[in-house]
Amino acid sequence: MIQLFTRRCWLISVSMLFGLLPLSVEAKTAVERGRYIFDLAGCQGCHTREEGELLAGGRELDTPFGRFYTPNITPDTQTGIGSWSRTQFEQAVRKGLSPEGEHYYPVFPYTSYTAINDRDIDDLWAYLQTVPAVSRANQEHELPWPFRWRFLMLFWKWLFFDEGPRPVESGKSEEYQRGAYIARALGHCGECHTPRDFLGAMQLELEFAGTSSGPEGGVIPNITPDQETGIGRWSEGDVDSLLVMGMLPDADFVGAGMGEVVDNSTAALTDSDRQALIRFLREIPPVRRRVGGEPD
Known part of the structure; x- marks a missing residue:
């Protein structure tokens, strides 16, 4: 103790x-404010595995619905979010949608993040551009049927997700x-x-x-x-x-x-x-x- x-x-x-x-x-500047939002939002804990590189993903999250692995959110253009636009980032955070339009599972807490205001989204995005890019491919989630069917999240959102503040x-x-x-x-x-x-x-x-x-x-x-x-x-x-x-x-x-x-x-x-x-x-x-x- x-x-x-x-x-x-x-x-x-x-x-x-x-x-x-x-x-x-x-x-503070946008990047400094973004670091503060980054801390409050708990990004480091979820997106950094033990002994892993900052925000390179791979942390295991065991749930009643299966095992999830958090993604790489460094600015790497191939395996991270380096090719995303600010609008695509906002869409992920607030709507639980990938740049390709796929629905994220709510193990990513967009159900709460949907209420984050514009300035904090801007500042967080600015800060994330400054972290070191890490090339690390994302891992597939280990989910049983039917939870591996991601399209079912459309219906889950219709039932339970209220977008916005x-x-x-x-x-x-x-x-x-x-x-x-x-x-x-x-x-x-x-x-x-x-x-x-x-x-x-x-x-x-x-x-x-x-x-x-x-x-x-x-x-x-x-x-x-x-x-x-x-x-x-x-x-x-x-x-x-x-x-x-x-x-x-x-x-x-x-x-x-x-x-x-x-x-x-x-x-x-x-x-x-x-x-x-x-x-x-x-x-x-x-x-x-x-x-x-x-x-x-």
């Missing part, structure tokens, strides 16, 4: 030293709205923390209420402000410590997937964005739901 704490403190210190925790995102919640502060944008769009927190039905669609009536069948089969906790089953008893400082260094209220540290999210994403939040996310998580409706086999 001490080693993990030391590592995370070191990452935070180095990030601050080199400007990866910007004091003002607005003051979510409606602004009336009566909420700008800080809350910013936190909602971070949690629901850029950070796509609900993709892991919201349970899914038998067809893999998020059950939004249980948004952020946790699941016993998370990525890689892990238990994902309830992060609504319910006093008994969520994080309603946590202080703002508790949530802040989790987002900055992965430390829980009992002084233990998160591991596995959430540890990556902290190291690669939430530790990079500006102070104002972190406070906005905390406010959002404390003001969403509490949901009484235990996960991990515990009785309700």
Whole structure:
């Protein structure tokens, strides 16, 4: 635990030293802003396999529907996205469509990314042009019948995919709205923390209420402000410590997937964005739901 704490403190210190925790995102250039969006969106964790080159793909994602391998999103023109246009990139992120018009599986969280605004798409695209190009062919997913039939995603989208930003919640502060944008769009927190039905669609009536069948089969906790089953008893400082260094209220540290999210994403939040996310998580409706086999 001490080693993990030391590592995370070191990452935070180095990030601050080199400007990866910007004091003002607005003051940065498009590429610098894009790096910030890149961090918040968690691109590195999903598109970089263990011991692999940055964003060259190949990370395995085991799901109830089969095993997926993330693609190469470096600027390589043959095996990455170097031949894509900015419009094709936006189409992939917001609509889940490849340049050839094929439907992406929702293991790629375009169901959340669809709400990312124009400027953040532009900035992220600008940053991705600056990463080193890596020649690495994408791997075929290992999916059983009928999930290997990609055209079925057209019907899945018709049933479950709502393109575009979510409606602004009336009566909420700008800080809350910013936190909602971070949690629901850029950070796509609900993709892991919201349970899914038998067809893999998020059950939004249980948004952020946790699941016993998370990525890689892990238990994902309830992060609504319910006093008994969520994080309603946590202080703002508790949530802040989790987002900055992965430390829980009992002084233990998160591991596995959430540890990556902290190291690669939430530790990079500006102070104002972190406070906005905390406010959002404390003001969403509490949901009484235990996960991990515990009785309700």
